[in-house]
Amino acid sequence: MSAERVLLVDDDPDLLAVMGAHLTRQGYAVEAFTDGSLALNEVGAGEPFAVLVTDLDMPTLHGLDLLRAARIRDPRLEVIVITGNGTLDAAVKAMRHDGAYDFLIKPFETLNVLSLAVARATAHRQLLLERAALTERLNALLSHTGDAILSADADGALLVVNPAAARLLGRDDLVGRAAAASLPKPLASLLANWQALGQGQPLTVELAGPAQAQWMVSLAPIPGQGWVMIIRDITLLKRLDDVKFQLLSDAAARLQLPLAQAISNMAELNALVGDKDPRAAEILFRQTGVWDRIQRWMDDLLEVVRVESGVGLRPVDVDLAAALPDLVRSVPERAIREKHVHVALDLAAGAPHLRIDPDLLRQLVHGLVRWAAQRSAPGGTVRLALTAQGGQVGFEIADSGPALAETDLARLFEKSLGGADRPGLELALVKSIADRMGGQVWARRQADGGVIGVYLPVTEASGEAEYV
Numbered sequence: 001m002s003a004e005r006v007l008l009v010d011d012d013p014d015l016l017a018v019m020g021a022h023l024t025r026q027g028y029a030v031e032a033f034t035d036g037s038l039a040l041n042e043v044g045a046g047e048p049f050a051v052l053v054t055d056l057d058m059p060t061l062h063g064l065d066l067l068r069a070a071r072i073r074d075p076r077l078e079v080i081v082i083t084g085n086g087t088l089d090a091a092v093k094a095m096r097h098d099g100a101y102d103f104l105i106k107p108f109e110t111l112n113v114l115s116l117a118v119a120r121a122t123a124h125r126q127l128l129l130e131r132a133a134l135t136e137r138l139n140a141l142l143s144h145t146g147d148a149i150l151s152a153d154a155d156g157a158l159l160v161v162n163p164a165a166a167r168l169l170g171r172d173d174l175v176g177r178a179a180a181a182s183l184p185k186p187l188a189s190l191l192a193n194w195q196a197l198g199q200g201q202p203l204t205v206e207l208a209g210p211a212q213a214q215w216m217v218s219l220a221p222i223p224g225q226g227w228v229m230i231i232r233d234i235t236l237l238k239r240l241d242d243v244k245f246q247l248l249s250d251a252a253a254r255l256q257l258p259l260a261q262a263i264s265n266m267a268e269l270n271a272l273v274g275d276k277d278p279r280a281a282e283i284l285f286r287q288t289g290v291w292d293r294i295q296r297w298m299d300d301l302l303e304v305v306r307v308e309s310g311v312g313l314r315p316v317d318v319d320l321a322a323a324l325p326d327l328v329r330s331v332p333e334r335a336i337r338e339k340h341v342h343v344a345l346d347l348a349a350g351a352p353h354l355r356i357d358p359d360l361l362r363q364l365v366h367g368l369v370r371w372a373a374q375r376s377a378p379g380g381t382v383r384l385a386l387t388a389q390g391g392q393v394g395f396e397i398a399d400s401g402p403a404l405a406e407t408d409l410a411r412l413f414e415k416s417l418g419g420a421d422r423p424g425l426e427l428a429l430v431k432s433i434a435d436r437m438g439g440q441v442w443a444r445r446q447a448d449g450g451v452i453g454v455y456l457p458v459t460e461a462s463g464e465a466e467y468v
Contacts, residue, residue: 003029004122005047009039009054009066010082015106019053022111023118036061044073051101051121052079053114056090064090067098076128078121082106148231152179154224168231184210187217187229193440193455194219196390201451203444204409206234208435214238218409256298263291300425313357313436320386320393321351327365328384336369339378343369346385352458354393356437364433367426368397368452375401375449388458392439395454404450409443412452430454 006028010016013034020032031049033039036058043049052070056063067079078101083091091103101121108114142149148165152158156179166172169184180188186207194203202220209215216232270284328343336343354361365384372382380400387394413431427441430452434441439456 003027004050005029005031006118007039007042007049007052007054007070008032009036009052009058009063010034011055011058011060019111019114023115026115026118028118036063036066040066040069040073043070043077048074049077050125051118052077053082053118054079055082056094057084064094064098067094067100071099076125076132078125080104080117080121146232148233149228150174150179150183150231151222151226151228153226156180156226158182159226160228165231168233186210186215187231190217190219190440191227191229192390193392194442201444201446203442203453205440205442206413206431207440209233259291259295259298263288263295266291297425300429313360315355315357317353317355318358318361319353321347323361324365324384324386327362328369330362331366331369331373336373339373339376339380341373341376341379342381343373344381344383346383348386348388351386351388352393354456354458356456360433360436363429364395364454367430368395368454371426371430371452372397372399372401375399377401391458392455393458394456396451398446398451399449401449403447404443404445408450409445412443413441427452 004027006023008016008020008023008030009032010019011034016032016034020030023030031039031042033042036054037060039052039054040061043052052067054063054066058066063081067081070077071079079094079099081091081094081100081103082105083103084106091100091105094100095103101124102117104113104117142160142162145162146164148168149160149162150158150165151160158174158177158179161169161172161174166174171182174182179191183191186209190205190207202218204216204218207215207217212235213233214235214237216234218230219227221227266284266288270281270288273280273284275281324345324347328345331343369382369384372384376382376399382400383398385394385396385398387396413427431441434454434456437456439454442451442453442455444451444453
């Protein structure tokens, strides 16, 4: 590695020689001049200097003029000015207004003062060079990624809006503006909810954007500095998902009657076998359980269709604090009882009433509890909290299962049959209910398990159905 280059300027040739010899012994490559004009000619003429050390009071070219001209030629040049007590104010001004890194007062107590200042200046320059290289690479990444990326400071002013974000949002003037006032309503609402109710935890959520767009939004804090938001346009994927879902729902509707007949036939067979053949009775019992699960899945599938279509919904005024305990007790989930999962309720004091279709509320609570119970270990605890803030009511459920992986967050609300590594239709139904009511659904990770949050706007009670 080549030695750092230092440009040394002082109209006192004796002091210049002493300083040059000392810095050379410290391993620097020193170029020394008594004339500031000659020194300036060297800046930018060849391999760059790391540090310029210059006296202020010189006859041909004042040190401040040399500093300014040199930094125009090389903005990354670090400058240390040398001054006597009589020109101390000029040295302070050089640091405050002209970009000097440091100043030294002569006569020096020891030459080590000089070499230490140069070492600090070269280290500072190296940090700036490394930061500039990282910034350049980051800007290249932000410019070429297809995902929209936004970042704001602790006061909510947007600092980063990459080209993909400008295209997605249709604005190229967002940098410097307040995010809450400048972002589209769905994003501004999500941001407000996250700050008010989400406890500043990382989250991933599907969001309905303008013009029927569908977005996957990830939002995470930058501790003490603000937040970063990544938006992926999943509109085409969701349309394909809707087509597949419609095919499944059509099939489920056609299979309902044959399945009901099959379950009835199994019950008749079970009655005929009775105690005559315990082995056959056990097989029939297990098979009936399989058909029951298929029936429940089909019911959930058709319920999602009903919720999304809005058919037959009749909202009424519901006292949530009074209704939730009964709703939790009515969850028809065998796994909850078999696993001895305990459901703990945390009801917010003074929780508002919510205008909602009672059947939707039942489906919402049951879906959340069933999902959390499935993930929890035997004997574990599921915590369902009711929150109220900012004109919204929130249902937050936390399970005691394994921590959610980052890849899980984007798949939780998919309309799927479920499996060992993904939920069934419980959360798809929960999201459909939230969408129907103009609310939002979040998923976030925690050390032991996951948290699903559903946040619904509180509306004034009236005799009309707001979302039929």
